[in-house]
Amino acid sequence: MPNIVEPKLISGNANMPLAQSVARRMSMHRGINVGLVDARVERFNDGEIFVEVFENVRGEDMFVIQPTSNPANDNLMELLIICDALRRSSAARITAVIPYFGYARQDRRTKARTPISAKLVANMLVEAGVERILTMDLHAAQIQGFFDIPVDNLYASPIFALDIQHHFKGADDLMVVSPDVGGVARARELAQRVNAPLSIVDKRREKPGEVAEMTVIGNVKGKKCIIVDDICDTAGTLCKAAEVLLEHGATEVHSYITHGVLSGPAVERITNSVMKSLVITDSIQATKAVVDCPNIRVVKTAPMFAQAILNIWNGTSVSSLFDHETLTPIYEGMYSHS
Template sequence: MPIVTEPKIIAGNSNLPLAKAVSRRMSLYRGMSVGLVDARVERFNDQEIFVEVYENVRGEDMFIMQSTSRPANDNLMELLIMADALRRSSAARITAVIPYFGYARQDRRTKARTPITAKLVANMIHEAGIERVLTMDLHATQIQGFFDIPVDNLYASPVFALDIMKQFEGQLEDVMIVSPDVGGVARARELAKRIGAPLSIVDKRREKPGEVAEMTVIGDVTGKKCIIVDDICDTAGTLCKAAEVLMDHGATEVHSYITHGVLSGPAVERVTNSVMKSLVITDSIAATEDVAAAPNIRIVPTAPMFAQAILNIWNGTSVSSLFETDTLGPIYEGIL
């Protein structure tokens, strides 16, 4: 078998800007060019997906970069078909780099006769020949247990902590971290500990799915610069209402740090017209033109973290070292 000399990255169509940014960052770290593998991922007239890899990948350590974001089904199928193409081309190892793992919200049976789609997707990924998964901020961490292969789940909180410490320099004593619901307390507490800020919770009650009937603020936010922390922002209805409730309870400013900006439907318009001073998201999902043009939406890069994680996997070194702010600080120096 040939000796593996460099990691090779192949990208689907879901988030090409992020894939190119990761390859540039890896080139910087390695001191040599690490380009994307030359391939085409196209569709026939009936929308069947076709993949052709133009480079030799026999015996190589392959990394497929593909978020399973909107359109989730198309992007998921691209990932599976690319994995099959690489497996049949005798790649030594195939790692799926999935910055945003779709279907993660369907991680348990909430009612009778409903699926656990996250487990189904995990099975499909495994059966396609993928041997490892690298993702970020899974909606539910127990999804790692749905896989029979190693899963490395990166966290956005160290990057968010670096950004908050820079954006609110000299004002950290006025910052309050807020969880938008009881289920997200662990995520919010983790970020609060990193920056030494207090924690508050917005308790929401729903009369029916998609509609929030009542919100209660647990904790005193009077005079505080509130930062709402969550993993996914979809239609932004709950987020914008939570911001209004916080302002009504005496907050001076409301900002939000959300890992995955799904931002579907009226989300961008809602955020633009809301009382939120800023919404900070990562580039795990490719930004639409509306998102990029929104005056109060800012995007922080994940390419430095993913590039280092890929190199650590390839080298057989620790990925968990990237959970620490001290480790990421030098990587993000001059970026945030």
């Protein structure tokens, strides 16, 4: 085995601010400068992606930070080509850090003659030389089984719990809401962390992107409702759920969503929504419209990803990051003031 001195980070163009934040956090933890490996990731005139790594990576433990968010195909190809470049440069191990795992919603065949694209993406990543995956809030947990390599799936709920405890300090009228039956497990975990009851909005879709009707399961009258979900795409369901909750007597509605895809009319809908706030993570780089939106707030994932990368490199537990006692010191100072 080569003597691996330090973990090395490299990033594509999908979310450079997050990669730089992770590098800064790791520098704080290590007490030495952990920078991003110098590389260029460019496009030829016809759209082909070209990668050149300017530093020696032979025998190194490499972590490639690249969410496969919009434009999903370009960012996925960047990730695959970076990994291929590292493998051909004799890197000892390649870990793909994918804060937002694109194609995760295509995890099963919903009707005849449709693909399981999430499995195809898994195969492509392994073929490119990836030996481990680090991601956050996979849309479907069973996607971990699509890989024959280790997959560490982090959860945003511990970060959200810290944020809720800070912003709703002492509130005894909180109600955590799952926007559909499929997300009950995620909502239940957050509800337990903040010691709040659980409610469900049961929605019935006529076709994708449209919500036919919604029913609230549970009494939300006089409650501050916190909707929790993994992905907010066009925000149609989210804004409608907020309206239905207020109609059922909720005093105010807030949402905590891990991945702010926020495509199409999403930001405009949220701006005009009855929701008081939407909290997302920086797993996907926020657009200017998202940053400028007064009722959208972004919480940082860099402290968690930096610690997870160090734990993987050290061969220590990643699941320890799900504990309140472990996570609180990592986020110390971030929630000392509003």
